[in-house]
Each structure stands twice: as structure tokens, then as C-alpha cells.
Amino acid sequence: MSNDMYSVEQVAELLGLHVRTVRGYIRAGRLRAARIGKQYRISRADLDALTGRPAAAPPTGAPVLEVSSIVQVDGVDRAAADRLATLVLAGVNTGHDPTRPLRVQTVHDEERHRMKIIVLGDAATTADLLRLLDAVLQGGNGLLAGQVRDA
Numbered sequence: 634m635s636n637d638m639y640s641v642e643q644v645a646e647l648l649g650l651h652v653r654t655v656r657g658y659i660r661a662g663r664l665r666a667a668r669i670g671k672q673y674r675i676s677r678a679d680l681d682a683l684t685g686r687p688a689a690a691p692p693t694g695a696p697v698l699e700v701s702s703i704v705q706v707d708g709v710d711r712a713a714a715d716r717l718a719t720l721v722l723a724g725v726n727t728g729h730d731p732t733r734p735l736r737v738q739t740v741h742d743e744e745r746h747r748m749k750i751i752v753l754g755d756a757a758t759t760a761d762l763l764r765l766l767d768a769v770l771q772g773g774n775g776l777l778a779g780q781v782r783d784a
Contacts (some may be wrong), residue, residue: 638676641666643676648684658683700759704750704766714741716747717769721750724765735762 641659645652658664659673664683666673709717718739724729725735735754742748752759 702752
């Protein structure tokens with residue numbers, strides 16, 4: 634929270650109001666102010682509360698990293714897109730931190746035989762999902778063609 638303190642005149646200038654209007658807000662209780670001697674002082678937090686601006690959230694430790702990725706897969710028919718979407722969603726819903734879930738959406742364009750996978754989440758989990766996609770798409774294992782080999 635900022636420790637900035639403003640005079641009534643400064644608040645009036647910042648808000649484009651008359652000084653009497655600001656004093657009226659203080660007397661009516663719409664704007665909190667501290668009386669120091671014969672003058673009022675208004676804190677930045679109280680000014681933000683009056684204008685409806687949310688108070689700046691203090692940093693809470695380590696910075697949060699979020700990644701957004703769009704993966705485009707060409708040459709995919711509807712059945713293969715459905716299988717790939719099921720695989721991706723199963724991979725997302727297993728073994729990851731529930732407090733920081735991945736958000737995934739899949740879209741298939743039948744005319745262009747193209748699938749897009751949109752992924753939002755933390756970097757490590759997104760990287761795991763992208764490795765899974767790479768293994769499935771580059772593996773030549775027949776999952777996309779529906780030709781799963783026996784192990």
C-alpha cells in the first residue's frame with residue numbers, strides 16, 4: 634500500500650473537482666481523511682476507495698509465471714482430432730498440481746483438416762503436455778490413424 638498523502642487541494646485537482654466538493658465528501662463520510670491541525674490529509678488508499686480503483690495487491694512472494702500456447706496440427710480428420718483431444722485432456726487431468734490447473738481447449742476445422750489446441754497454465758506443466766503431444770505426433774505409433782499396435 635502506498636503511503637502517499639494528499640491535501641484537499643491536491644485531491645480536488647486530481648479529480649477535477651472544486652475544493653468545496655472534496656471537503657463536502659469528507660464531512661459526509663464519502664471520503665476518509667485525517668485532520669492534522671486545521672487541514673485534512675487524504676491517503677492514497679482512501680482516494681482509491683472513493684474513485685473505485687482497486688488497491689494494488691502487494692507482492693506475495695515468488696512471481697507467478699503463466700504460459701499461453703497454441704498448437705496447430707495439420708492433416709487431422711475428425712476421428713483423429715477426437716482421439717487427440719481425449720489424450721490431451723487425460724494428460725491434463727492426471728498428476729498435476731490442483732491449485733494451478735492447465736486450461737485447455739481444442740478446436741477442429743473439418744474443411745482444412747486442422748486442429749488447434751490452446752493451452753494456458755504454468756510453464757512446467759505446459760512443457761510436460763507439449764512433450765506428450767510431440768511424442769504422440771512424432772512417434773509414428775498409429776494413435777492418430779486409429780492403428781494402435783499391440784505391445
